[in-house]
Amino acid sequence: MEVHSRKIIFITGITGFTGKHLEEYYSKRGFGVYGTTFTEPSSSNHFKCDILEEEELFKILNKVKPEYIIHLAAISFVAAKDQKNIYNVNIFGTLSLLNAVTKLDYLPTKILIASSAAVYGNIEGELGEELCPQPVNHYGNSKLVMENMVKGYYDRLNIIIVRPFNYTGTGQENHFLIPKIVSHYKENKKEIELGNINVYREFNDVHYVVKCYTELLFSKFKSDIFNVCSGNAININYILSVMNQLAGYAIKVNVNPKFVRKNEIDILKGNPRKLFAHIGDFTNEFTFNNTLEHMYNENRI
Structure with missing residues (x-):
């Protein structure tokens, strides 16, 4: 070599x-x-x-x-x-x-x-x-x-x-939030289990x-x-709306209490x-x- x-x-x-x-x-x-x-x-x-x-x-x-x-x-x-x-x-x-x-x-x-x-x-x-x-x-x-x-x-x-x-x-494993969401749409799944979808987080x-x-x-x-x-903090609901448009259908979101973190804050982003x-x-x-x-x-x- x-x-x-x-x-x-x-x-x-x-x-x-x-x-x-x-x-x-x-x-x-x-x-x-x-x-x-x-x-x-x-x-x-x-x-x-x-x-x-x-x-x-x-x-x-x-x-x-x-x-x-x-x-x-x-x-x-x-x-x-x-x-x-x-x-x-x-x-x-x-x-x-x-x-x-x-x-x-x-x-x-x-x-x-x-x-x-x-x-x-x-x-x-x-x-x-x-x-x-x-x-x-x-x-x-x-x-x-x-x-x-x-x-x-x-x-x-x-x-x-x-x-x-x-x-x-591209290439991030599906146990992370965004790949999980995208993979559900790619597989044409009708439902997805998520945590709190009203929070704002950075997703660069x-x-x-x-x-x-x-x-x-x-x-x-x-x-x-x-x-x-x-x-730039992005709301999970916004991500779902973009994916609905890309995939041409609206997925049903089921909030799983196991995915909701205790004392979760609304907005978290970097300065x-x-x-x-x-x-x-x-x-x-x-x-x-x-x-x-x-x-x-x-x-x-």
Whole structure:
């Protein structure tokens, strides 16, 4: 395997939802893109690796010698049953990566680490980085602990931490809300079980997130935390109305109490002021209606 010494990007969790979109984006732009996967690799640029294995990671990184690293590998589903594994992977997997990087004989230009807006918890309104995080589940708490541990590497490595708010797109698994809704319409189902459909949440396009990550990755900024958000909250009812139009029929919504979170707040969105001040505002390049349309038309006969 030929590995070039420049313009190499390394992505942990490269076969996940976001990883696939990042790999496609950078590959089209001439970068050498490599990464880790927990399953058997289908590409010569992918390495099967448990990110908890520091020495294994070091050997891969030492071979690839990436200039940029994007750390995505995590337990990302809030309802994951193995709670100990959430903390193990999300915290110690990240530390394993950073420890492996510190053993390299060079300093990567930038490391972007994906945290989550889940660190904020159930705080009403528009959430900015200055707020004190109050996570309400194991996933959010694991990400907050991870952030605090990563700050200890600021003096040795060039790191940016991102807190993405909800985003979606083609290839996201159906246990997430938007793919679940779209899949019901694609399968022409007449009914769907949902939780509270009157809430407002951000649902950005994964391509918007890719662009934000890219701008931050290649920026001069380091040792900082950024919300990756648009500040645009969308009502679930609106999503259903758009899908009704796309599919040509109205689905029946059954509210399942199991899906309604206790003390659920009406509006939750990110404050993008800091993000926009540093990389600009390009939200007008992406519309949620187009996102839904692409997801609905993907692989349809």
